[in-house]
Amino acid sequence: MKVKLFILLCFLFVLGNQAVVAQERTVEPEVGEPVVLRLVYTFTQQAVKDRESVYITDTMVLEVGMNGSVYYDWNKNRRDSLAAIRFTEPVNHKITLSVDENALQVRLEAQKQVYDVLDAGKGQSYRIYKKRDKEEVVTIDEGPLEGFDTETYFQLTENIPPQAWKMSGDTSxxxxxxxxxxxxxxxxxxxxxxxxxxxxxxxxxxxFYGLPGLILKVQDLENKFCFLAIGLQKAGGESITMPTDRKRVSCNLKELSDFKKNERRYISVGFVENGGVTYYRTKNPVTYFSLERGD
Incomplete structure (x- = not known):
């Protein structure tokens, strides 16, 4: 089964101005190895909305080379492009931010038309690079703003040996x-x-890695997370490379996790007002579980 894929590059509008303490790190551009195989996975995760369980599914891509790979959200670039168009069409770039939740409720109760919703929890913003021969995993994710509008990437570099898999005689x-x-x-x-x-x-x-064959499905025992391959194809000459369009800032796992949790705590609801858009920040009704529990 082969599914035609489109290789997408990352660009994300970041609404967030949290201050995060991390050491700056200069990283030279990297030229990666050729991609030999591309897989499409669905990533389904359980979340809680209004005290009820909901399931959220994203479409992910794994591009594999002989020694490494990159894993990322297939739809991220399309979402960000649509968001960029929304900001340029009707409002002439005039954007106002507000934390007045009472004003937001007044607009919602009056059934005023919502122009846009900014939700940092929608989709997956990271790119995960494995260097299997070095047992190294590098996560590149959206980082904090520098100053008013300069976007950065967080870079988390981890030494992760292959998981200690226990084989079973079961097949599927x-x-x-x-x-x-x-x-x-x-x-x-x-x-x-x-x-x-x-x-x-x-x-x-x-x-995940460390088995004598490609992993096509992974699910945790609590049924909170499931990765399922839905398509694959041979690559067409692309290479695995890391982004170089922003400065990368090194961080540890806790710094990255705390930053992403803080981003997901709120959404911003936008209304066209006075020739621009006013975004009202409010608590995100969706609560997410952490893949890396206990860290």
Whole structure:
């Protein structure tokens, strides 16, 4: 099964001005290895909205090379492009931010038309690079603003050996590939993975790897997270490279996690007013679980 994919580059409008303490790090542009295979996964996660469970699904891409890979949100660039168009069409770039929740409620109760909603929790903003031969995982994610409008990337570099997978005799079929079952505990959660020896590449979605075949499905035992391959194709000459359009700032896992949690705490609802758009910040009704529990 082959699915035509479009290679997307990252650009995100960041609404956030949290101050995060991190050490600046200069990183030279990197030229990566060729992509040999591209997979599309659905990433489904459980969340809570108004005290009820909801499930949110994003479409992710894994581009695999002989020694490394990159994993990212397939739709991110399209969402950001649409957001950029919204900012330029009717409002002539005049944007006002407000934290007056009473004013927001007045507009909602009056059923005033909502122009836009900024939600940092929508989609996945990170790109995860594995260097399997070095047992290194590098996460590049949206970082804090420098000054008023200068965007940065956070860079988290981790030494992550292959997960300690325990093999099972069980089999299943994913994408018409015969898969074998394995399980492992990683970052506070226990996962069941299905991998295929028909594609003998030691990789998988997110930070998973370490099996003698490509991982096509991973699910935790609490059914809060599921990664499922839905398509694959051979690559067409692309390379795995890291973004160089912004300054990268090094961080640790806690700094990155705290920053992203803080971003997701609020959404901003925009209304066209006085020739521009006024965004009113309010608490995000959706609460997310952490993949890396206990860190």
């Amino acid at each position: 079929t994913v994408l018409n590939y015969l898969c074998q079952k394995a399980s492992a505990t990683f970052r506070g959660r226990t996962y069941v993975a299905w991998f295929t020896l028909d594609i003998p590449i030691n990789d998988g979605p997110w930070k």
